[in-house]
Amino acid sequence: MADYQAPLRDMRFVLNEVFDAPTLWSSMPKLAENVDPDTADAILEEAGKIAGGVLAPLNREADEQGSKWNDGEVTSPEGFKEAYQTIVEGGWNGLGGNPEFGGMGMPKMLVAQFEEMMQGANMSFGLAPMLTAGACLSLNAHGSQELKEKYLPNMYSGVWSGAMDLTEPHAGTDLGIIRTKAEPNGDDSYSITGTKIFITWGEHDMAENIIHLVLAKLPDAPAGPKGISLFLVPKFFVNDDGSLGERNSFSCGSIEKKMGIKASATCVMNFDGAKGWLVGEPNKGLAAMFTMMNYERLGVGIQGIGAAEASLQNAREYALDRIQSRAPTGAQQKDKAADPIIVHPDVRRMLLTMKSYVEGGRAFSTYVAQWLDISKFSDDEEQRKHAEGMVALLTPVAKAFLTDRGLDTCIMGQQVFGGHGFIREWGQEQLVRDCRITQIYEGTNGIQALDLMGRKVVASKGKLFELFAADVAKFIQENSDDATLRPYLESLSAALERLDDVTDAVLKQAEETPNAIGAASVDYLDLFGLTALAYVWARMVKAAAPKAEGDTSGFYTGKLKTARFYFDRLLPKTVSLAEGIRSGSDSMMALSDEEF
């Protein structure tokens, strides 16, 4: 198995050459005070060392060991405590955090690269900082000044970790029907009782304290999603001097046996009159949760790319090393018993598909992160509004499309290994098992597609879609004289028109029946994602083309050739997706239960 190497070269290309992040950063004073190109570069470099040198080497053995539960205590796999300490010492948990409370205030465009490295090197581990950062986001956005001062500094540092407690056995997608109760204690606290499941790193031995953000219902709460409140429930109470006090009355009842991310603990949490404090307003807990959702969902999309990158690295090394059969055009390495399998067109097809999705996915997630940064840091309200629209539209695409292609890529990377890919020691099967969860949690990919199609596209009557379409159209327009780009822009233009037509078609279908939204949603998200990747691939061609001549590293010429492959082989999938969507919902809705 190849050692994981952080893809710093490509990350720098995307940040600096494709999206010119430094110029964007310096244009926004709130960001310019936190980041400059040298700082960003040093962060990438150091993150790469931790990912490759600390986290990746633990990945396989930790999967074998798993987290262990014993009488309410969870022991993390060997090496995790020490690795977590490295994260704490570097302040990595607070990379994107609010500087007022000890965060580093870095742009998401940069944080995204750190996340990709960490998740690509060791997804089970990476979930701990990821969940903590998510909890910090909610707390920072909605918590009282008192709560923020009390909890955020130790969470940004990572001395305390965070957990998000949403799901219950009977309530996953449908959080409106949760049963966990919060009774007022008469002071500023509440007494929380109920059972939560699927709580990632809800209990463990890596941090001194674990701060749970728990969804629960107040006694007088209205039914459904508008009656849910959010509470901060610490494992250990925090005294006024900041020291830790008694243990709160909740505990981890068990951890799940699962397909992958086995080194991470997925906890059943039993709250038995645990003391908690309200975050944000009563009955507005779901809204408070959704503040961090865009970041978390992009983060999950990035997990997909991270796993896919690791799979690509392994597969590429294996394809160059493993000799088997001869090239179709005749022996390439006559001194050996066979040629390296990278000579075979079908192996190249697999590697190029992987490369197309990984590098395209990285560029796309950075593009989405750019809009998150503008929405947060810009001084211009109109610009912020526009960016918020883009974020709302593109986040479900990033989450679902990148994790769907992430799994495809991991499976393909496993396939390159033949039988060896099925064996644990090569690491490829673990990437498949780990990556699979990314399509499921943080809102299944089906739910992402409904969010895109229903809440974003149809609910805005296509207005949000037009923001994206205008951005692509502008790029096409601005580069129409560029001879190198022309063939790509023609295909991109056709794909955009197709997506536009299908969007109109679904808007019309939805006037007839609300079932049209769910019938179109998953295929529509795929179609959207493929078109969005074509856009960022065209932007990569624009950035790479001037440097391709005389490029001896192969980096820029490889980019151009991979783009060609993407447009030739993968973008055509949009044609079929469009045709399927146009057929509407009738063929899905026609069956009675017995007919299934």
Next chain:
Amino acid sequence: MADYQAPLRDMRFVLNEVFDAPTLWSSMPKLAENVDPDTADAILEEAGKIAGGVLAPLNREADEQGSKWNDGEVTSPEGFKEAYQTIVEGGWNGLGGNPEFGGMGMPKMLVAQFEEMMQGANMSFGLAPMLTAGACLSLNAHGSQELKEKYLPNMYSGVWSGAMDLTEPHAGTDLGIIRTKAEPNGDDSYSITGTKIFITWGEHDMAENIIHLVLAKLPDAPAGPKGISLFLVPKFFVNDDGSLGERNSFSCGSIEKKMGIKASATCVMNFDGAKGWLVGEPNKGLAAMFTMMNYERLGVGIQGIGAAEASLQNAREYALDRIQSRAPTGAQQKDKAADPIIVHPDVRRMLLTMKSYVEGGRAFSTYVAQWLDISKFSDDEEQRKHAEGMVALLTPVAKAFLTDRGLDTCIMGQQVFGGHGFIREWGQEQLVRDCRITQIYEGTNGIQALDLMGRKVVASKGKLFELFAADVAKFIQENSDDATLRPYLESLSAALERLDDVTDAVLKQAEETPNAIGAASVDYLDLFGLTALAYVWARMVKAAAPKAEGDTSGFYTGKLKTARFYFDRLLPKTVSLAEGIRSGSDSMMALSDEEF
């Protein structure tokens, strides 16, 4: 998790109503003496009981336990020995075997249904009878009368099991470079030395003896695939009176830790001057192996359907049971907190996609089995030749397309469960892990695609393809007046024309460069499989339509509606595949190693 129920209703529909197997069987005297409709039906019924009652209940716990290796001995999971005994007592191992040596001589069309049940209920277990049946096929086709008499009866009964020893650490796809040696002993035996890997059930405790068929090279053998011979190497020698003698000098060095099919032992076998006997002619071992390949490869395709059927059963039950959110058109079950998730269009899309592939796959594999039966049992040489051509063409499609769609279906079934699908107790994640191997072993799906595109389509200059195209065209022609069928036949006709055009296009591309074959192969196989499934779905419509009126069970009306879904939503994928293939091999071949 749903209890596995053998899909007998659908199997009978496919056998009797779609392909009218009884008429075919009675038309071939060699088959008519072995099978009649009542016998076939009793076999299905009994097989269903064993699959659902004996094999399925062991499946999950066996996965947890795995097979265990200790000092060369392999202990199978709890209950496997007893289950194996049930298979022995029923003579199931020899269902398709040669009656001259104790087999039952049943047609593959029927055996295929048995295989699907066994593999769907418990794939790890099912591999033991499957490998034994495969070994019997080779031995029956190529072994001397003496070897057949000595070994086949106990293998057909299952008292002894069989194993196939092909792969070596450095030689998987490329068997031409194996290193295992066979030295003549001076009598009729040979001394075999070498290491084989990935040997399924190469060692275990379920049978009294294990008969290995081992590929090795004679001292004077030419290099490459034409210098490989096949040897029968028993674990225990067999005395002339049929009793077991001493143990042969080979052993199981270890078993693999792997992603799935964990209950089955995947063995490293070390042959240390083990005594073996030649099967077939010297240096013609690969050819002897390929005799059984068509059966085994169809069998692997059927494993894909089996796992997919199990996943569909679980997902359907869960979708009817799990309540979460409300239907887009308003609450359906107002007395409950939410509606069953089967009301959601996207859940229905998943279930219908699964159903389309499972039922279409079952019909397609039975169609391929029909050609295997004709090629084996027909008295008419021309008919046999024609059937052999069909088998040669369709086998790689059955193996790869059905396992690719098998994995898709298992993943989709897991997705229906949301987070619960990732947890071991629901069984869905095991189906994904188990099914994954079917795309890899018995020739990876990439190799199947090369076989189809290169050895079958291009090497025959399209002649083999025309056999299939003519069969489809004949069906379209014969039913052109049928009003119910018309819309399906129009789509089928267009798909066939598309496949035909693409076939011509690749034949032309291949004249320019041999890389065209590998560049097109995987997408071509997909395109072929989708078209073939459209054909069998049209045949199912023809069989179901006359019975749909007044059908209160939902079986026939469900068939018609699923067909509609397939043609609306899945068949359109052919359009994109065709477009991708037409772009040729340039975009794949353009990159240097560094550019990847």
